[in-house]
Amino acid sequence: xxxxxxxxxxxxxxxxxxxxxxxxxxxxxxxxxxxxxxxxxxxxxxxxxxxxxxxxxxxxxxxxxxxxxxxxxxxxxxxxxxxxxxxxxxxxxxxxxxxxxxxxxxxxxxxxxxxxxxxxxxxxxxxxxxxxxxxxxxxxxxxxxxxxxxxxxxxx
Numbered sequence: 001x002x003x004x005x006x007x008x009x010x011x012x013x014x015x016x017x018x019x020x021x022x023x024x025x026x027x028x029x030x031x032x033x034x035x036x037x038x039x040x041x042x043x044x045x046x047x048x049x050x051x052x053x054x055x056x057x058x059x060x061x062x063x064x065x066x067x068x069x070x071x072x073x074x075x076x077x078x079x080x081x082x083x084x085x086x087x088x089x090x091x092x093x094x095x096x097x098x099x100x101x102x103x104x105x106x107x108x109x110x111x112x113x114x115x116x117x118x119x120x121x122x123x124x125x126x127x128x129x130x131x132x133x134x135x136x137x138x139x140x141x142x143x144x145x146x147x148x149x150x151x152x153x154x155x156x
Contacts, residue, residue, distance in 0.1 A: 009070075011063035015144070018056040022091065022137050025049035026130040029098045032105075033126030039105055047102045050095040057091050060084070076147035083140045090136050094129040097122060 005013060028046035032039040061084055068077060101122045 009063070009067050011060070011067040014056065014059050014063050018053070018060045019137065019141060021049060021056055022053040022087075023134050025053040025091075025098070026094060026133045029094055029101070029126050030130040032098070033101050033123045039101070044102055047095070047098040050091070050098040054088075054091045054095045057088050061088070074147065074150070076143065076150050080140065080143040080147045083136070083143050087133070087136050087140060090129065090133040093125075094133050097125045097129045101126060 025046065028042060028049055032042050032046045064081065064084060068081060071077060104118055104122060
């Protein structure tokens, strides 16, 4: 993978896509799990966004590791790196819940509807996965901003 795009490091470019897609995926998965009308309207959208987010996380991590070799080592960069490593399990969980919720919804429209506590379990798992994913993205973003801007004086 190249390290830059027309002289710009790839990490900030890919991270901006990740910061948009991952919370959007979390929101759509949550809405699809809790709101039947949204679930019927959105179809595979929550699952698709989750899978795109799942693909973006390792790209963000990989480009971040490349960028890390070109910046000064600091405790802030180290903290950002540690937090970033924790997003992949949350995104994997979100993608699994989104896929299961979509499969259950499609099955529910067929001849054999989903019975029992499966929709409730999926809703609870969606809330947990969406919350965990969103919190982790915010923590990673905050630590990355601190690492990037720590040596600047923002007061003018």
